[in-house]
Amino acid sequence: MADASGTKSMSIIVTKGSLDWAYPPFILSTTAAAMGLNVTLFFTFYGLSLLLKNLDLKMTPLGNPAMKMPMMGGHMGMPNFASMIPGVDAGATVMMQNMMKKKGVASIPELRALALESEVRMIACQMTMDLFEYTLDDMIPGIELGGAATYIEVATQSEINLFI
Amino acid sequence: MADQTLDAKGLNCPLPILKAKKAIMALPPGGTLEVLATDPGAVKDFAAFSRTTGHELVEQTTEGNVFRFVLRRKA
DSSP states (O other), X not given: OOOTTOOOEEXXXXXXXXXXXXXXXXXXXXXXXXXXXXXXXXXXXXXXXXXXXXXOOXXXXXXXXXXXXXXXXXXXXXXXXXXXXXXXXXXXXXXXXXXXXXXXXXXXXXXXXXXXXTTOEEEEEHHHHHHTTOOGGGBOTTOEEEOHHHHHHHHHTOSEEEEO | OOSEEEEXXXXXXXXXXXHHHHHHXXXXXXXXXXXXXXXXXXXXXXXXXXXXXXXXXXXXXXXTTEEEEEEEOOO
16 A cells, blocks of 8 residues: 555566567556556566566467457458468567567567666566576566565555556 | 657657656756657546646647647646
8 A cells, every 4th residue: 555655556467478468567567657656566487588688579479369460451360370380470579579669669678677767676486486497697687586475565565466 | 838848759658658757857846848749648648647646737739640748847
């Protein structure tokens, strides 16, 4: 809840690490911080990749029938088998990145830097760090480690708690 | 005239808000910031930003496809 100074708080559990799913947590956290909220992001499972020093975000149309890209005046989806063809996922990733650049959408490295600059607290889940054999050396500086209890404590003190 | 102008034309959500926040905090309390944006979502977003932060939205106009906002930094 709002602290003594009346500042509100938001927490987000970040579980996904693909290029498209990297956007919601970083957009919401930077915006909430800009609106004066204390923000905590808890990265677990595939969300951990968003903390890596070397961001190499990719996306895939596989199993995502709603992913339709604007093409030739319409919208085109891709059948699942297309993702098996080498280069298709890489092509989809580049296409998305180009589209975002053209439309003035910030890049993930840019949003992540803005989040750190605006003092968004970033906690990496210790258990999944161990599970996937990551160390703090793999991650950007300025993050901390924590577990479920650390997150729950933050959540009990936050007005907004989201799971992405 | 506002004390400072921020050109956020061509930028998409949430960049106009993030850049406006930075620019307004560089002003003294009571200082005014003019923001120019082309993102149609900015109209609702600047109103919400103003209500939540207390930086008053003193002016809002549209010229062609450019939205213009004037914010006054909270005292």
